[in-house]
Amino acid sequence: MAASKSLIIIALYSWLCSSSYSFEANSSEGLLRIGLKKRTLDFDSVNAARISRAGDHYYLRKKGYTRRNQMDSKAEIIYLKNYLDTQYYGEIGIGTPPQKFMVVFDTGSSNLWVPSSKCLLSINCYFHSRFKARLSSTYTKIGIPCKIHYGSGSISGVFSLDNVKAGDIVVQDQEFVEARKEGFLAFLAAQFDGVLGLGFEDIAVGGATPLWYNMVGQGHVAQQIFSVWLNRDPTSTVGGEIVFGGLDWRHFRGEHSYFPVTQLGYWQIEVVDIHVAGNSTGLCDHDCEAILDTGTSFLAGPTRAVAQINHAIGAVGIVSFECQTVVSNYGNRIWEYLISGLRPETVCVDVGLCLYNGSQDFSTQMNKTFNNGTEKGSSANETALCTFCEMIAFWIQMQLKQQKAKDRIFKYVDELCEKLPNPLGKYFIDCDKIDNMPHVSFVIGNKSFPLSPQQYIVRVGEGCSTICVSGFVPLDIPERRLWILGDLFMGAYHTVFDFGNLKVGFAKAA
Numbered sequence: 001m002a003a004s005k006s007l008i009i010i011a012l013y014s015w016l017c018s019s020s021y022s023f024e025a026n027s028s029e030g031l032l033r034i035g036l037k038k039r040t041l042d043f044d045s046v047n048a049a050r051i052s053r054a055g056d057h058y059y060l061r062k063k064g065y066t067r068r069n070q071m072d073s074k075a076e077i078i079y080l081k082n083y084l085d086t087q088y089y090g091e092i093g094i095g096t097p098p099q100k101f102m103v104v105f106d107t108g109s110s111n112l113w114v115p116s117s118k119c120l121l122s123i124n125c126y127f128h129s130r131f132k133a134r135l136s137s138t139y140t141k142i143g144i145p146c147k148i149h150y151g152s153g154s155i156s157g158v159f160s161l162d163n164v165k166a167g168d169i170v171v172q173d174q175e176f177v178e179a180r181k182e183g184f185l186a187f188l189a190a191q192f193d194g195v196l197g198l199g200f201e202d203i204a205v206g207g208a209t210p211l212w213y214n215m216v217g218q219g220h221v222a223q224q225i226f227s228v229w230l231n232r233d234p235t236s237t238v239g240g241e242i243v244f245g246g247l248d249w250r251h252f253r254g255e256h257s258y259f260p261v262t263q264l265g266y267w268q269i270e271v272v273d274i275h276v277a278g279n280s281t282g283l284c285d286h287d288c289e290a291i292l293d294t295g296t297s298f299l300a301g302p303t304r305a306v307a308q309i310n311h312a313i314g315a316v317g318i319v320s321f322e323c324q325t326v327v328s329n330y331g332n333r334i335w336e337y338l339i340s341g342l343r344p345e346t347v348c349v350d351v352g353l354c355l356y357n358g359s360q361d362f363s364t365q366m367n368k369t370f371n372n373g374t375e376k377g378s379s380a381n382e383t384a385l386c387t388f389c390e391m392i393a394f395w396i397q398m399q400l401k402q403q404k405a406k407d408r409i410f411k412y413v414d415e416l417c418e419k420l421p422n423p424l425g426k427y428f429i430d431c432d433k434i435d436n437m438p439h440v441s442f443v444i445g446n447k448s449f450p451l452s453p454q455q456y457i458v459r460v461g462e463g464c465s466t467i468c469v470s471g472f473v474p475l476d477i478p479e480r481r482l483w484i485l486g487d488l489f490m491g492a493y494h495t496v497f498d499f500g501n502l503k504v505g506f507a508k509a510a
Contacts, residue, residue, distance in 0.1 A: 015341065023478075031222060032244040077226050088230060088487065089192050092374030093165035094176065095136030101193040105242055106295030107228075107497065108484070109265050110204035111148055112164070112211050114194035116157055124182040128193045131178055138163045138172075139491055146177060146206045153183025164211060166244070169220045169330055175208040191434045195295070198226070198497070202265040202331070212244075216499065224500030229509060232455065232491040242294075252494035256505030257447050267292040267497055268502055269444060271483060274305070276312045277438035283308065288481045290442070292495060292504055296486030300475035303425070307474070310427040313437050313453070315423025315470040324417045326353070326388040331410060334393050336364030338400060344393035354386035427470035429457055434468065442485070449506060455492045 012294075013344045083314040089102050093112065117132040118126035140161035146154040157179040164174040166416035197204070198212050215223050239340040241248060251382050259269045269368035271288040275429045276279045283305040310316075316324065330351050337347040395416055398408040429437070437453035456471040463477070471488045 017101070024378040030244040032169050032220070033241055048180060048501065056430040067305055072404070080345055081263075085338065085362060087347075090242070092196060094131055095133075095162050096138040097136075098163075098165045099131055099135065101130070101131070102191075102264070103194045103196040104192055104295055105198060106152055106195050106293070107198045108291060108295045109148075109195060109197035110199040110201060110210045110295035111177060111206075112194070113148065113155060113177035113179050115156065115182070116180050118178065119157075119180045119182070122180075122182045124190070125179070127188075131443045133162075136162055140173070141176070144206065148177065148182075148205050152211040155183065156181045159206060159208065166211070166215075169215065171211055171214045171218060171220065171355070172395060175213055177205075177208075186346065198294070212499070215244060225498045227494065227496045227497055228490055229296075229494050230487055230491040232509065244414070247496065251510055252284045252507040253510045254507050256494075256496055256507040257445070258496075258498065258501075258503045258505040259445050261502040261504065262289060264502075267504055271442055271444055273443040273444075275441040275443060275448065275450075276309060277437075278441075280445060281305070281308060281312075281383075284443075284481060288443075290485050292491065293484050293486050296484050297458075297488065298473045298484075298486050299472050300499065301487070302481055302483075303474040303476050305481070306425075306427075306472045308353055309440060310470050311471050313440065313470065314430070314433060315334040315427035315429050315472070316418065316427045317420070318367070319427065320417050321424055321428045323388050323420055324414060325414055326385060327392055327410070329433055331392070331413075332388065335396060335409075337407065338393060338396055344390055344397055347393045348386055350387035351389060353389040389503050425474040429468040429470055431459070431468040433465055440472075442489070444506075449489075449493060450490065451492055458488070 048174045068227070088105075089103055092101055092103055093100050101113075103114070115125040115128050115130045115175055118474075119132045133141070142159040142161055144159045145156070146159060147154055154356055155177070157177045159175055160178050161173055161175055164171045197210055199210070201207075201210055201213055204210055212226065225246065226242060226244045228240070228242050229248060231238050241251070262268050262270050268289055268291050271290045273284045274288075283302075301309075315401045330353065332494060333351055334347055337350055338344070343349065345354065351487060392413055395413050398407055399412060404412070434453045434457055437457075439452055440451045440456055441448045441450040443449075457467045458471055460467045460469055475482070475484060491507075492509060493506040
């Protein structure tokens, strides 16, 4: 069962993140607070659309119930079940009267888009709210076509103009994209409707003015800052909040440490070093950059650096994980069958991991597994387990011929499992070892920002089916040592995006 569950994660882990919000506003003070809602993370819902710029953004959202914030009679916050998730989403309204949409508040992009009622050829659009221009009295047609690319898909549509409502604030004449086509794989299972970009206008597709710029320009906020709090308390139903024009003092401790934005476009800062267990990894040497991205769940960085960190914390790739799982669960039985004289392919049939097919040899079976991922007559899950079993049986057989001792043979097999390629770039952790894992710290300026293993590990599932996933994932940008600090980092540190002074501030989240 453990092996079967862990294989499912190949699809599930390839996507994660979202955001959702209800509103708490005090326009007279020039401050808008939006409650962020956390999406439950489970095997049935995680395998959803992944929209990512450079392959790094992940989104999800989920419906919930509403309830009044007892601290502010004007606030209305949506609560969701909290299960150590990294998904946050919020609600906006477009048009007059407002048509409601759930959007990702994404500091890693700068355009606002939602599905259009004219999105007829993409099945994805039929599963989401769609903007109906004819129902809005303030709608203005622009009609200029555009296409927004993400790492695992794209959307295309036309620019339009209308009022956008966020909480009690109404931004007039806001450019947005009515999406008429969405990438099939990227958005089919996504439960958010669109994306609201909070990056700089430099990266806005089509030269569109971002909503935040208009919010400032139209005088809706007293301060040119917005702040993000992502709740990491698994016992709380409140997912977090984004505050436009100010800070919520309840959600951080101490003072913020501020660092300059080094390159306009993204909320990008310099990272001096990365420490594991207090020791420098030497991965940066004052030459790393990091983007603060609320549209990314994880901590993404160069493949070589991520591999080194994951090795240091004891994480293994999905292929290595499955290989070692088969060794752990079936190794002794495979050993006993082999020393009794059975052939490797027969051993795996007797163990119950393979279906006998005399017309296919071992190499053919392996090629089918790794190239196609499926085999007629059996699931990809069964095919993979069979392939791992036959590889392990073959390795043990070769060592037996060299008359090696059992403990040495199994040590050798375990080492071979660790050296297997990790094409999907996903790393897994033994959940029972989390408490003994080291802290990983990002050194920014002259200050260290440590993450505990509880903060950089994501739990998927519940009870005996729980799988623990490393929050460090690979992302390679040519000729750059670039990191993406996503929700896992901002869950640990309340973050202020200071638009007026072009800097980013961090304080311990409360």
